[in-house]
Amino acid sequence: VFGLIGEGAGVEFLEWRRSADLPDPVAVVENPDSAFDWQSRPDLVWAVLSGVTAWAVGRGTVEAWRSAWGPLIAAAEAGAPDVAGAAARTLAKARPAKATVPASARRFAPMLTAAGLMEAAA
Secondary structure, eight states, X not given: OHHHHOHHHHXXXXXXXXXXXXXXXXXXXXXXXXXXXTTSOHHHHHHHHHHHHHHHHHHOOHHHHHXXXXXXXXXXXXXXXXXXXXXXXXXXXXXXXXXXXXXGGGGGHHHHHHTTSSOTTO
């Protein structure tokens, strides 16, 4: 690597490779409770939830959108409700037509209502 891009960039690249250990968003959606340690560093939790949210929004389906709530709930229950709440707001903004928030995600209702993303009665 050093011979191709130089020592400084090579060191940065190798460090990036060493620490590029985030799970696949699909694996996290499929198994939110064991695919990631939600009690790890908040920046890692943010990165994983951002990946899950981006995956769901990119798919654009009601099923993907509803399943993306699972990791947010797991993160909130594991002690990262602030990070999960920020991801919930992003996910709520991208709600497909006719999609409803899963009952298990109702814990985010006050925040989503205050942000104007959910009706108070919903």
